[in-house]
Amino acid sequence: xxxxxxxxxxxxxxxxxxxxxxxxxxxxxxxxxxxxxxxxxxxxxxxxxxxxxxxxxxxxxxxxxxxxxxxxxxxxxxxxxxxxxxxxxxxxxxxxxxxxxxxxxxxxxxxxxxxxxxxxxxxxxxxxxxxxxxxxxxxxxxxxxxxxxxxxxxxxxxxxxxxxxxxxxxxxxxxxxxxxxxxxxxxxxxxxxxxxxxxxxxxxxxxxxxxxxxxxxxxxxxxxxxxxxxxxxxxxxxxxxxxxxxxxxxxxxxxxxxxxxxxxxxxxxxxxxxxxxxxxxxxxxxxxxxxxxxxxxxxxxxxxxxxxxxxxxxxxxxxxxxxxxxxxxxxxxxxxxxxxxxxxxxxxxxxxxxxxxxxxxxxxxxxxxxxxxxxxxxxxxxxxxxxxxxxxxxxxxxxxxxxxxxxxxxxxxxxxxxxxxxxxxxxxxxxxxxxxxxxxxxxxxxxxxxxxxxxxxxxxxxxxxxxxxxxxxxxxxxxxxxxxxxxxxxxxxxxxxxxxxxxxxxxxxxxxxxxxxxxxxxxxxxxxxxxxxxxxxxxxxxxxxxxxxxxxxxxxxxxxxxxxxxxxxxxxxxxxxxxxxxxxxxxxxxxxxxxxxxxxxxxxxxxxxxx
Numbered sequence: 365x366x367x368x369x370x371x372x373x374x375x376x377x378x379x380x381x382x383x384x385x386x387x388x389x390x391x392x393x394x395x396x397x398x399x400x401x402x403x404x405x406x407x408x409x410x411x412x413x414x415x416x417x418x419x420x421x422x423x424x425x426x427x428x429x430x431x432x433x434x435x436x437x438x439x440x441x442x443x444x445x446x447x448x449x450x451x452x453x454x455x456x457x458x459x460x461x462x463x464x465x466x467x468x469x470x471x472x473x474x475x476x477x478x479x480x481x482x483x484x485x486x487x488x489x490x491x492x493x494x495x496x497x498x499x500x501x502x503x504x505x506x507x508x509x510x511x512x513x514x515x516x517x518x519x520x521x522x523x524x525x526x527x528x529x530x531x532x533x534x535x536x537x538x539x540x541x542x543x544x545x546x547x548x549x550x551x552x553x554x555x556x557x558x559x560x561x562x563x564x565x566x567x568x569x570x571x572x573x574x575x576x577x578x579x580x581x582x583x584x585x586x587x588x589x590x591x592x593x594x595x596x597x598x599x600x601x602x603x604x605x606x607x608x609x610x611x612x613x614x615x616x617x618x619x620x621x622x623x624x625x626x627x628x629x630x631x632x633x634x635x636x637x638x639x640x641x642x643x644x645x646x647x648x649x650x651x652x653x654x655x656x657x658x659x660x661x662x663x664x665x666x667x668x669x670x671x672x673x674x675x676x677x678x679x680x681x682x683x684x685x686x687x688x689x690x691x692x693x694x695x696x697x698x699x700x701x702x703x704x705x706x707x708x709x710x711x712x713x714x715x716x717x718x719x720x721x722x723x724x725x726x727x728x729x730x731x732x733x734x735x736x737x738x739x740x741x742x743x744x745x746x747x748x749x750x751x752x753x754x755x756x757x758x759x760x761x762x763x764x765x766x767x768x769x770x771x772x773x774x775x776x777x778x779x780x781x782x783x784x785x786x787x788x789x790x791x792x793x794x795x796x797x798x799x800x801x802x803x804x805x806x807x808x809x810x811x812x813x814x815x816x817x818x819x820x821x822x823x824x825x826x827x828x829x830x831x832x833x834x835x836x837x838x839x840x841x842x843x844x845x846x847x848x849x850x851x852x853x854x855x856x857x858x859x860x861x862x863x864x865x866x867x868x869x870x871x872x873x874x875x876x877x878x879x880x881x882x883x884x885x886x887x888x889x890x891x892x893x894x895x896x897x898x899x900x901x902x903x904x905x906x907x908x909x910x911x912x913x914x915x916x917x918x919x920x921x922x923x924x925x926x927x928x929x930x931x932x933x934x935x936x937x938x939x940x941x942x943x944x945x946x947x948x949x950x951x952x953x954x955x956x957x958x959x960x961x962x963x964x965x966x967x968x969x970x971x972x973x974x975x
Contacts, residue, residue, distance in 0.1 A: 366448075367446045367447060367448040367459065368385065368387055368388035368391055368446065368447050368448070369385045369387075369388060369443075369444060369445070369446050369447075370384070370385055370388040370389075370444070370445040370446060370447040370458060370654075371383065371384060371385065371444045371445040371476075371479065371654075371658065372385055372443075372444045373443065373444045373461070373472060373476070380469075380471065380472045380475070381662055382444075382475065382479075382658045382661045382662055383658070384651075384654055384655050384658050388447050389651045389654070389655070391447070391449070392447075392456075392647045392648065392650055392651035392654075393647060393648045393651050394647065395454065395646055395647020395648065395650075396646055396647060396648055396737050396738065397646040397648065397649075397736070397737060397738075397740075398454050398646055398647060399454055399637045399638075399644035399645065399646055400454045400455070400456055400637065400638065400645065400646065400647050400650055401454060401455050401456070401485040401486070401633040401634070401636060401637045401638065402456045402458060402483050402484050402485050402486075402638055402650070403420075403455065403456065403457050403458070403484070403485065403486040403488060403629060403633055404445075404457075404458040404460055404480040404483070404484040404486070404487055404488065404527075405417055405457070405458070405459055405460060405488040405490055406460040406463075406477055406480055406487065406488070406489060406490065407462060407463075407488075407489055407490035407491050408462055408463060408464050408491065408492075408502065409461070409462025409463065409464055410462060411462065411490050411491060411492050411534060412490065412492075412534055412606070413459060413460070413462060413490045414459055415596075415606055415607060416488075416490060416532070416534075417448070417457055417459050418607070419611075419622060419626070420457060420626060420629065421448060421457060424607075424610075424611050425611040443461050444461055444476070445458055445459070445460055445461070445476065445479070445480070446458065446459045447459075454637075454647075455630070455633050458480065458483075458484070460476055460477070460480050461473075461476055463476070463477065463505050464502075464505075470505065473505050474505055475661050477505060478513045478661075478667055479654075479657060479658070479661065479667070481513060481527065481584065482513065482524070482657060482667055482669050483638065483650065483653070483654060483657070484527035484638070485525070485527055485528070485632075485633055485636040485637055485638045486527055486528050486529075486530055486629060486632045486633050486636060487527040487528070487529050487530070487585065488530045488531075488532060488629065489503075489529060489530070489531045489532065490532050490534060491503070491531070491532070491533060491534065492533075492534045492535050493533070493534075493535060493536070494533070494536065494538055495533070495553065495554065495557035496557075497570060497571065497574045500573075500574035500577045500578060501570050501573050501574050501577070503577050503581075504573055504576075504577055513584075513666065513667050513668075524638075524639065524640045524641075524669035524670060524673070525636065525638060525639040525640075526584070526585065526586060526587070527585070527636070528585070528587040528588070528589070528632045528635075528636050529581070529584075529585035529587065529588035529589065530588075530589050530590070530591065530625070530628065530629055530632060531554055531588065531589070531590045531591075532590075532591055532592075532593060532625060533550070533590065533591070533592045533593065534593050534595075535593070535594065535595045536592035536593060536594060537594070540552075540553050540592075542556070550589075550590040550591055550592050551588075551589050551590050553590060554588060554589075554590035557578075558578045558581060558582055559578075560578075587636075589628060589632070591621065591624065591625035591628060592621065593618060593621050593622055593625065594615060594617050594618050594621060595615070595618070596609075596614045596615060596618045597609060597613075597614060597615060597618075598615070638650065640653075640669060640670065640673045641670075641673075641742060643742060643743075646740065648738060648740050649676070649677075649680075649740035649741070652676045652677075652679075652680050652740055653669070653672060653673055653676050655676075656672040656673075656675060656676045657669075657672055660672060676740070676741075677740055677741025677742060677745045677746075678741070678745065678949070680739070680740045680741065681739055681740070681741050681745055681746060681748075681749035682749060682949075684735065684738055684739055684749075685735075685749045685750075685752055685753040685756075688731050688734065688735060688753060689753055689756045689757070691731070692727070692731060692756070692757055692760055693756075693760055695727065696760045696761075696763070696764050699712075699713060699764060700713070700764065700767055705723040705726075705727065713767065713768050713771050714768045714769070714771040714772035714775065714811050714812060714815075715768065715810065715811070715812075716810040716811065716812065716813075717765075717812050717813050719810070720764070720765060720768055720812075724761050724764070728757060728761075731753075731757065732750075735750060735753065752941070755938060755941070756938075759934065759935075759938065762934075766927065768812055769812045769814060769815055772811040772812045772815040772816070773815045773818075775806055775811070776803070776806060776811065776815055776816070776818075776819035777819075778802075779802040779803040779805075779806050779819070780803060780819055780822055780823060780826075782798075782799035782800075782802050782803070783799065783800065783802070783803045783823055783826060784826050785799055786799040786800045787826055787827065787829075787830040788830060788833075803819065803823055806819075807819075807820070822916075825912065829905055829908075829909060832901075832905060833901075833902065833905060836898055836901045836902070836905075837898065840895070840897070840898045843890075844891055847890055847891060851883075851884065854880065854883065855880075858877075858880065
């Protein structure tokens with residue numbers, strides 16, 4: 365483990381450019397919605413801030429190798445902002461570049477301190493020595509905060525929490541007592557120093573500068589505490605390599621005072637998570653807010669957490685909703701192309717309605733879980749964008765349900781045609797004919813209920829028509845069989861009678877033959893009538909079937925027309941909703957642009973001495 369640079373500062377022409385480092389931003393985003401507390405250590409350069417942070421993180425006590433870099437020269441060893449998390453409790457420590465170094469200037473220092481002020485839960489001000497006019501003048505940079513921070517709420521939006529101030533007085537030697545020689549606490553010492561008036565004989569300009577620093581500190585930090593630390597070692601040579609000295613070799617009184625100050629700091633951090641509008645910020649939200657504040661720094665706009673947060677939450681929620689919607693549409697497209705969702709048990713579409721519904725519920729549950737994990741912003745904002753995302757998801761789900769039904773319709777239609785061909789074939793039908801098995805297999809496989817119901821009705825109707833045709837054919841055959849039997853019986857009787865005939869009855873027999881011929885003609889006419897009746901029955905059945913198919917086709921067209929009308933209405937509603945949302949976003953962007961245009965930071969009326 366090692367500290368990560370959170371904000372980098374580079375020179376571009378005549379100005380400083382601030383950049384959020386992606387590796388640290390990703391580490392912040394890894395906290396997700398988990399609330400974080402940020403403890404920032406600021407102060408003049410070469411006052412031991414990095415050494416203090418190594419102690420706060422326990423790196424020095426454990427002899428761990430990964431630490432904030434500690435130097436012993438006049439050159440600042442920290443550039444920009446560096447971050448390190450402390451355990452799994454959501455506490456982050458940030459080391460701020462010391463102000464007043466030879467490589468820096470007041471604008472850069474003021475902007476860095478302003479950024480620290482706005483992202484911090486606990487602001488540790490690390491200085492050396494006692495609280496006197498010289499130190500307050502050395503902290504004149506605090507007055508420049510008003511040049512970069514809108515602390516009056518003029519930027520609009522939600523109010524953010526103010527950090528608690530813990531002022532650490534390093535290398536402190538005084539015995540704290542009041543004017544009546546009574547012992548006082550470091551907190552009382554700080555309050556007395558902030559309320560103190562300039563001593564007699566002090567330069568008026570320096571006194572005015574010190575007074576303004578006191579007022580700025582009191583205004584920016586309504587909650588403030590103070591702790592004192594003695595010098596960690598006595599030997600000056602050892603002091604030069606302080607970062608290599610084992611913790612147990614530091615002075616006992618230093619260790620005792622440090623552990624007391626550490627306990628106070630941790631208590632403040634636990635009690636003061638960073639909030640906006642009363643809601644704690646998660647790591648992902650803090651990363652997004654930091655990016656927005658850095659953009660404001662680079663554009664020389666006033667920093668206001670409320671207005672920045674307003675833009676961050678809308679931008680982040682809109683971007684996440686778009687990302688998740690695209691992810692869902694990509695999944696739907698893959699399923700339509702033949703890929704199976706996990707809940708499909710490895711089967712592609714078409715599947716049963718309940719199987720598809722379960723798969724869609726699971727997919728939506730996963731997306732909602734990802735939304736809850738990654739979405740940042742107030743509850744109302746998150747709910748607003750989740751509703752928009754839900755509408756997009758519903759549209760995709762309904763389209764997939766329609767596609768599932770269409771796929772089933774195509775399979776069932778093909779199987780139904782084979783079923784009809786098997787039923788209507790001439791000659792004997794084989795029970796093992798594959799055409800007779802295709803439709804029942806699809807029913808057993810499990811398909812959407814509505815297409816299956818329609819296919820089942822169609823199959824039953826085809827079976828009914830086939831039975832009617834079969835009965836008609838059987839009736840015709842039976843009638844013809846009766847005629848044939850009667851004809852054979854008549855001819856047999858005639859033959860038997862012919863054997864017994866004599867010449868006298870020959871003429872009578874011939875007459876009977878003529879009559880038999882007439883009977884045969886009538887039988888032929890009867891057979892033709894039976895055949896015509898059969899043909900007419902077939903025509904009636906065909907006409908009934910054509911009428912039914914026409915009705916079914918009309919019903920299908922009506923159903924599709926209704927679905928298209930519903931889709932059109934839904935799309936019109938979504939277009940109207942998107943237009944309204946876009947209009948609101950444009951108005952918000954225009955308002956933010958007007959606000960930035962009106963931002964004209966005034967120069968601080970500060971009489972502080974320049975460091």
